[in-house]
Amino acid sequence: MTDQEGARPAPEATAAGLPPPPPAAVRLFGERLPLAVRYAEELATTGIEHGLVGPREAPRLWDRHLLNCLLLESAIPQGATVVDVGSGAGLPGIVLALARPDLSVHLVEPLLRRTTWLDRTVERLGLDNVVVHRGRAEQVGLTAPVVTARAVAALGTLAGWTLPLLETGGRLLALKGATAAEELADARPVLEQLGVTQARVLTLEADGVDPVNVVEVLRPDVVRTPTAAAAGRAGGSDGSGGGSGRRGRGGRRGRSSRGGSAPGR
Numbered sequence: 001m002t003d004q005e006g007a008r009p010a011p012e013a014t015a016a017g018l019p020p021p022p023p024a025a026v027r028l029f030g031e032r033l034p035l036a037v038r039y040a041e042e043l044a045t046t047g048i049e050h051g052l053v054g055p056r057e058a059p060r061l062w063d064r065h066l067l068n069c070l071l072l073e074s075a076i077p078q079g080a081t082v083v084d085v086g087s088g089a090g091l092p093g094i095v096l097a098l099a100r101p102d103l104s105v106h107l108v109e110p111l112l113r114r115t116t117w118l119d120r121t122v123e124r125l126g127l128d129n130v131v132v133h134r135g136r137a138e139q140v141g142l143t144a145p146v147v148t149a150r151a152v153a154a155l156g157t158l159a160g161w162t163l164p165l166l167e168t169g170g171r172l173l174a175l176k177g178a179t180a181a182e183e184l185a186d187a188r189p190v191l192e193q194l195g196v197t198q199a200r201v202l203t204l205e206a207d208g209v210d211p212v213n214v215v216e217v218l219r220p221d222v223v224r225t226p227t228a229a230a231a232g233r234a235g236g237s238d239g240s241g242g243g244s245g246r247r248g249r250g251g252r253r254g255r256s257s258r259g260g261s262a263p264g265r
């Protein structure tokens with residue numbers, strides 16, 4: 001047998017270098033896989049054209065982005081409302097909404113170019129469990145039991161922005177990279193100033209997917225304002241890495257609304 005006879009056909013590319021979904025995506029998205037494929041195709045085409053995704057990301061969209069974000073869903077209770085801050089191209093918010101139609105997901109993103117793309121993508125995918133809000137986390141005025149974020153800000157800064165968005169007993173779930181424990185240790189003084197007493201690193205895993213580190217921060221009964229000095233130490237840089245079923249009062253599903261509308265309260 002020649003090499004050529006024994007060679008398997010190359011996996012068919014679906015859009016602009018996007019490979020077919022890997023077995024873990026097929027298994028984990030289940031019946032929602034066709035929608036996840038359409039989202040991946042949007043990322044690989046219009047997402048790259050509009051600058052929401054790096055031009056070389058298409059071949060690794062499944063592993064590095066969709067599956068990485070999908071692992072987070074196991075930490076979110078059934079029927080939860082989720083506020084995803086700094087969504088960018090909808091990561092992790094759209095992935096969660098795709099995999100979990102029981103969730104009500106609010107995407108918070110300040111940049112108009114991005115919310116325009118998010119609006120259009122949510123509409124194209126027919127996701128009626130997503131509302132897009134244009135605004136900054138610290139001004140958007142939403143509340144929910146779960147707030148998610150990936151690659152938005154250093155942990156102390158992120159906690160300062162997002163703890164006020166959490167309902168009593170709510171949790172911030174921040175997707176972080178390999179240095180999650182280090183980042184949590186660095187942020188401890190600021191978290192203490194904010195009143196946080198419970199924060200830990202969760203490692204989420206599934207067969208065929210690289211494990212993901214998530215920093216979970218529980219909302220304290222009273223969220224305090226850190227001193228300016230502590231806030232400065234928290235840093236404003238981009239942190240690397242990476243709920244309850246009610247709809248926003250002011251937001252429309254699949255549409256943008258400026259900050260100020262609240263899902264829950």
Ligand SMILES: C[S@@+](CC[C@H](N)C(=O)[O-])C[C@H]1O[C@@H](n2cnc3c(N)ncnc32)[C@H](O)[C@@H]1O
Binds near residue numbers: 089136150161
């Ligand atoms: C590096 S991107 C990450 C996007 C996406 N979460 C991901 O993982 O691909 C950071 C995003 O956070 C947004 N952002 C920055 N400051 C923010 C703030 N104060 N509130 C909400 N979003 C913010 C930016 O506009 C940008 O879209």
